[in-house]
């Protein structure tokens with residue numbers, strides 16, 4: 001059993017020649033696609049053939065309907081999803097310039113309505129051998145309750161601290177089994193600039209001091225670094241031709257969780273996550289760029 005907790009957004013993406021300056025109007029090409037870190041992660045796992053549950057809040061608007069439909073079509077189990085009366089769905093306006101730089105504004109909408117009591121009822125039926133994944137877009141009190149439930153229920157908890165926000169009680173970290181920041185998030189959490197495996201090792205030490213069982217830092221095109229109290233290892237990223245790095249971290253987290261749920265040994269799980277994320281960056285888009293199990297197997301054999 002595999003369950004994701006997190007945000008769902010409709011992404012409105014403008015491709016522009018360059019980012020606008022204050023007061024300026026620019027022309028751009030608009031595309032709409034489903035997004036939100038939690039949703040992307042759940043879809044990544046579903047594409048790999050698992051049947052993950054996803055816990056999120058949607059608005060009772062057209063966007064919510066189409067987001068729900070795309071999750072179902074991807075193979076995500078949506079029974080735990082709540083459609084909030086009178087709320088709008090999470091919406092992100094993204095501008096991407098030709099040089100790859102971007103600007104993003106998010107209205108969390110229904111995502112901001114998740115409360116601690118709802119988390120308590122959602123986790124009631126989670127079994128001990130379940131893998132639970134949470135990102136940091138959920139309201140902090142709800143996230144904290146999820147971490148407390150881990151202590152009661154004993155499931156395995158992967159925490160992707162993205163985007164890093166203040167307010168999580170320091171005791172909460174001890175309930176985390178794996179914390180999975182990227183370089184920026186690792187810096188925000190530890191103050192250590194992560195630019196290579198050596199600095200990742202120092203950041204991982206500091207992350208472990210916070211209390212999680214293990215730290216797994218992703219370093220973009222360089223790969224990933226893992227450490228727990230018994231040891232550490234690093235694995236290089238697969239060299240690929242990069243088209244669009246959107247949702248690379250989500251692909252990595254979704255695939256890592258899926259691999260643990262399939263009981264792959266730890267190092268194999270990280271390697272599979274690197275392969276899934278590598279394939280993700282060779283394709284445009286977020287959820288649409290998540291590879292199938294077959295594509296990943298072929299990639300690993302080639």
Ligand code: ADP
Pocket residue numbers: 182183218219220221222223224237238239240242245246247248249250252273274275277278281
């Ligand atoms: P985020 O997308 O959250 O910023 P990263 O940039 O660390 O996270 O990327 C996550 C993972 O995606 C990396 O660990 C790596 O496996 C894969 N990845 C990202 N960029 C590349 C790249 N240029 N080439 C190969 N793999 C990549």
